[in-house]
Amino acid sequence: MFGIFWWVRQTILVLFGFLFLGFGILMLISAYKLKDPYSFIMAFFASNLMILISATLVLGFVLRMVKVYRLSRDNES
Numbered sequence: 001m002f003g004i005f006w007w008v009r010q011t012i013l014v015l016f017g018f019l020f021l022g023f024g025i026l027m028l029i030s031a032y033k034l035k036d037p038y039s040f041i042m043a044f045f046a047s048n049l050m051i052l053i054s055a056t057l058v059l060g061f062v063l064r065m066v067k068v069y070r071l072s073r074d075n076e077s
Contacts, residue, residue, distance in 0.1 A: 002068050010065050017058035024050035 024047050029040035 002072065005069075007009055007065075012056055014061045014065075017054050017061060021051060021054035021058060024048075024054055 009069055027043060027047035027050065031040055034043060034063045
């Protein structure tokens with residue numbers, strides 16, 4: 001039903017999602033080192049938005065992979 005290319009593509013998307021999630025966490029940590037309140041607020045909210053979007057995408061890709069795996073396993077039985 002779903003070929004190897006689909007699985008590779010989903011795995012790459014999950015890895016990119018984790019990459020941006022890690023970058024968002026690093027950006028959040030570095031936001032707390034800023035002295036200017038305006039820069040802190042902007043970096044804080046930008047990093048939280050990046051973390052939220054990345055975590056949502058990773059969760060969606062993983063749930064899609066689990067769903068397809070269960071469907072393919074049931075079709076083989």
